[in-house]
Amino acid sequence: MAPRPARLKTFKKIYIEITNRCNLSCSFCQPGSRSGAFMQPSAFEEILRKITASTGYVSLHVLGEPLLHPDLGVLLGKCHDHGLMVNLTTNGTLLSRNRSVLLEQSGLRQINISLHSFEQQDCESALDSYLGRIFAFIAAAVPATTLLVNLRMWNLKQTATPEEQVLSSLVLRRLERHFGLPVPLIADIPTGRGIILAPQVFLSRECNFTWPHGPAPDLGAHGYCRGLRDHVAILVDGTVVPCCLDAEGDIPLGNILHSSLAEILAGPRAAAIRAGFARQRVIDPVCRRCTYRQRFRHNNSGKPGAGSIKRVSSGEGNCAGDENKSLQLPA
Ligand code: SF4
Numbered sequence: 001m002a003p004r005p006a007r008l009k010t011f012k013k014i015y016i017e018i019t020n021r022c023n024l025s026c027s028f029c030q031p032g033s034r035s036g037a038f039m040q041p042s043a044f045e046e047i048l049r050k051i052t053a054s055t056g057y058v059s060l061h062v063l064g065e066p067l068l069h070p071d072l073g074v075l076l077g078k079c080h081d082h083g084l085m086v087n088l089t090t091n092g093t094l095l096s097r098n099r100s101v102l103l104e105q106s107g108l109r110q111i112n113i114s115l116h117s118f119e120q121q122d123c124e125s126a127l128d129s130y131l132g133r134i135f136a137f138i139a140a141a142v143p144a145t146t147l148l149v150n151l152r153m154w155n156l157k158q159t160a161t162p163e164e165q166v167l168s169s170l171v172l173r174r175l176e177r178h179f180g181l182p183v184p185l186i187a188d189i190p191t192g193r194g195i196i197l198a199p200q201v202f203l204s205r206e207c208n209f210t211w212p213h214g215p216a217p218d219l220g221a222h223g224y225c226r227g228l229r230d231h232v233a234i235l236v237d238g239t240v241v242p243c244c245l246d247a248e249g250d251i252p253l254g255n256i257l258h259s260s261l262a263e264i265l266a267g268p269r270a271a272a273i274r275a276g277f278a279r280q281r282v283i284d285p286v287c288r289r290c291t292y293r294q295r296f297r298h299n300n301s302g303k304p305g306a307g308s309i310k311r312v313s314s315g316e317g318n319c320a321g322d323e324n325k326s327l328q329l330p331a
């Protein structure tokens, strides 16, 4: 079956965590207690069967590095067979060894590369090597496919250390040089917006965020979030959670390997969260301490563009996480 865009589906996308293992250990990652696992192709197939009526897009990420999955090509092929377009989020370190698998998959729509994982590169030559492999992948992908590449730097913070600022500046300068940009990227990149660096290649900058797991102050009952409206997420063991931020499964709504998606969404906790958001009320205790939802009020205040760099709006999603964590590109 040929991939088709979502039309009149319940969710814009559904996140599927095909593995929660990762080859990095970023300081901003969710410290978790779940054991590492890879989703079996048979479980993945069952999940796809249960969600295809509800979405046209899957995003292969919640936590972990999807390019570590030993059956990645098989999983991508199954998405194509089910008519699902795929967004995938990666830290970018394993693109070379997966290049042929990624470029041969016609259902793959967008790759989000979390450049903010560059903090793992401990010297300039390591950073150059990391970026060089990413640039090589882009050079191979763009002429050969329609794949969109979203380079993410979701590391903006109020109190960045001098070292963090230097590292971010280095990355931005490498991007300017590589893509031959007419104005410096360092100047004024608005958050919540994507910048077109080259055909099919975008840069998005966002503030870093705090995972809702763990103790945090109650932020009150007034508010709204797109979780359970635009998207829902499925962890590697089949647990359904309302969003890609719930990487520890703190809001377990049910297990899709044991129930249908409709049954899970009709459950009391899911129904209460959804009904609350519809009334601008934050019902669930985990959501009440989640700072991520606050960006739905403050985002999209894009400042005027600089030089001839074009901007497009970016969407929501977690760090290494999504697609939205993916760009919402112009139609
Ligand atoms: S933030 Fe992403 S890349 Fe970094 S350790 Fe966590 S899952 Fe891996």
Ligand code: SF4
Binding pocket: 212, 225, 226, 227, 228, 242, 243, 244, 245, 246, 286, 287, 288, 290, 291, 292, 293
């Ligand atoms: S408020 Fe936070 S935890 Fe709740 S659904 Fe939204 S992103 Fe997820």
